[in-house]
Amino acid sequence: MNLARIHDKYKTKKFWEQKIENHCQMTSNEELRMKNSALSK
Numbered sequence: 001m002n003l004a005r006i007h008d009k010y011k012t013k014k015f016w017e018q019k020i021e022n023h024c025q026m027t028s029n030e031e032l033r034m035k036n037s038a039l040s041k
Contacts, residue, residue: 034040
C-alpha cells in the first residue's frame with residue numbers, strides 16, 4: 001500500500017511538471033509569435 005502511494009505521488013508530480021513545462025513552452029512560443037507578427041509593425 002505504501003509503495004503504491006509513493007508511485008502514485010511520483011506519477012502525479014511528473015504529470016503536473018509536464019503540464020507546467022508545456023504551458024511555459026506554449027506561452028514563450030506565443031510571445032515570440034506576437035513579437036514577430038506583422039500586425040505589430
